[in-house]
Amino acid sequence: MTAGACVLCDRAGTLAAADPGWLLRTGHWGVSPHPAMPVPGWVAVQTIRHTEGLADLNDAEAAELGPLLSRVSAAVTRVTGSERVYTYSLGEGCPHTHVLVGPPQRELRGKAFIAALLGRDETLADQAAADRTALGLAGELSG
Secondary structure, eight states: OOGGGOHHHHHHHHHTTSSSOOSEEOSSEEEEEOSSSOOTTOEEEEESSOOSSGGGOOHHHHHHHHHHHHHHHHHHHHHHOOSOOEEEOOOSSSOSOEEEEEOOOTTOOHHHHHHHHHTTOGGGOOHHHHHHHHHHHHHHHTO
């Protein structure tokens, strides 16, 4: 796959001008609000260059991923107050290395929540709350 055919590569090019856009960008990774729906506290951690899975990461990308996921998870906890933060990466819907990170919502937990998120359950979406949370996360991640 070429970068021009990748939705996350295409999206990455527009995030610099978006609001809130990138919440954090390093030399190898970017953190942005969930790309498919505005679920408060949910973010995507994606490689800057096009890779299609963890096996494609170079040494620098791999070395940065663990500490970055820990940092993002801690920021999600502080901003949302959630005691639990989920992470998952499937790569089926979008073959670009990315990990989705965020808190469960309402009474949904575990596989019920992930199924609702993957199924694009609109009851999870709240644009205003997602935007407020994204701004809080950007502040937490900037330090």
